[in-house]
Amino acid sequence: MRSFLRLLPVLAGVLLLAGLLVDLIPQLIHMGVLGHGRITDMLGADLIGSLATGQPVVSYLLAGELRKSGVDLYSVSAFIVAWVTVGVITLPVEGAALGWRFALWRNLVAFLFAMLIAWLTVTTLGWL
Amino acid sequence: MDSNAPEGTDKRGIPGGWLFLGGMLLLYLVVYALSPQYALGAFAHFLEMTQDILPILLFVFLLLWAFDLVSGIQERLGQLSGEGSGLKGWLLAIGGGILSHGPVYPWYSLLQHLQARGTRPALIAAFLYARSIKLPWLPLMAHYFGLGYMLLLTLWIAVLSIPHGWLVERLTSQKSRPESGCRQFCVAWPRPPSTDRRQRQRQQQGHGHEPR
Numbered sequence: 232m233r234s235f236l237r238l239l240p241v242l243a244g245v246l247l248l249a250g251l252l253v254d255l256i257p258q259l260i261h262m263g264v265l266g267h268g269r270i271t272d273m274l275g276a277d278l279i280g281s282l283a284t285g286q287p288v289v290s291y292l293l294a295g296e297l298r299k300s301g302v303d304l305y306s307v308s309a310f311i312v313a314w315v316t317v318g319v320i321t322l323p324v325e326g327a328a329l330g331w332r333f334a335l336w337r338n339l340v341a342f343l344f345a346m347l348i349a350w351l352t353v354t355t356l357g358w359l
Numbered sequence: 360m361d362s363n364a365p366e367g368t369d370k371r372g373i374p375g376g377w378l379f380l381g382g383m384l385l386l387y388l389v390v391y392a393l394s395p396q397y398a399l400g401a402f403a404h405f406l407e408m409t410q411d412i413l414p415i416l417l418f419v420f421l422l423l424w425a426f427d428l429v430s431g432i433q434e435r436l437g438q439l440s441g442e443g444s445g446l447k448g449w450l451l452a453i454g455g456g457i458l459s460h461g462p463v464y465p466w467y468s469l470l471q472h473l474q475a476r477g478t479r480p481a482l483i484a485a486f487l488y489a490r491s492i493k494l495p496w497l498p499l500m501a502h503y504f505g506l507g508y509m510l511l512l513t514l515w516i517a518v519l520s521i522p523h524g525w526l527v528e529r530l531t532s533q534k535s536r537p538e539s540g541c542r543q544f545c546v547a548w549p550r551p552p553s554t555d556r557r558q559r560q561r562q563q564q565g566h567g568h569e570p571r
Contacts, residue, residue: 241376340484344523
């Protein structure tokens with residue numbers, strides 16, 4: 232119970248930070264961060280997805296926009312997966328609750344797995 | 360200092376959580392001075408998100424309260440997901456992750472309780488990874504990207520939550536290794552003989568750390 236109450240200020244701080252960053256993500260996409268080759272695009276999309284926060288449906292909408300603007304499905308998939316599996320913004324809460332070592336490694340592994348899952352999904356989709 | 364120690368356990372001074380919150384409020388003041396419109400918009404997002412997570416936060420609070428009332432539940436859950444939990448533990452973590460609802464923030468507190476009662480880091484990581492499968496949103500993903508894409512992506516996330524958890528556990532369980540300047544990255548190298556007397560005795564008794 233006490234640990235729950237101790238998390239509350241961190242939680243409020245993270246929500247304030249998330250509020251500040253919500254509008255920045257679409258701007259980053261439109262600034263031309265993507266469109267420089269498959270691997271670079273996957274990394275860029277993974278990074279933007281990691282920084283983003285909010286409902287998964289928002290990532291689908293943005294991913295749809297990316298597809299329309301010519302970004303390939305590998306990058307779009309990395310973006311969608313990173314959006315829901317990596318949490319840079321939630322890191323302070325995760326670190327406070329579960330330990331910083333755990334939080335940092337978990338997010339780093341999730342960051343790399345986002346690209347792996349994107350590759351596996353699009354490749355296996357090609358076989359069907 | 361143990362980097363795994365939860366923040367805020369230090370009884371001296373202002374807890375880190377409050378300092379972080381203070382820093383964020385300060386940041387809002389700076390942003391407001393630069394662009395009042397952006398700061399107000401961000402604050403509106405904050406209120407929206409807070410409203411979004413309040414029900415689930417209340418749910419987790421009640422859950423923890425109930426756990427505290429019924430002694431033994433946390434220990435039982437800890438056993439079910441502890442070292443010897445095997446396949447049952449993985450299924451519990453992945454199934455629980457997929458079925459868990461709402462924003463992640465409130466769940467951290469519950470996971471923290473379970474972690475303290477012996478739940479494997481691998482299962483906590485797998486739970487958090489499997490949480491990315493959002494059942495209510497799957498039809499919408501299928502609508503945008505096709506049924507095949509949605510099924511494959513969901514399947515790969517569920518399957519890879521196991522190696523993800525395993526890898527995170529391997530990477531985070533290096534804390535008991537001796538000081539050698541490469542504590543986190545020299546995983547495959549044999550350990551030099553310990554200079555610590557107590558550790559040497561442990562190694563002679565067969566409890567030494569083997570390279571993972």
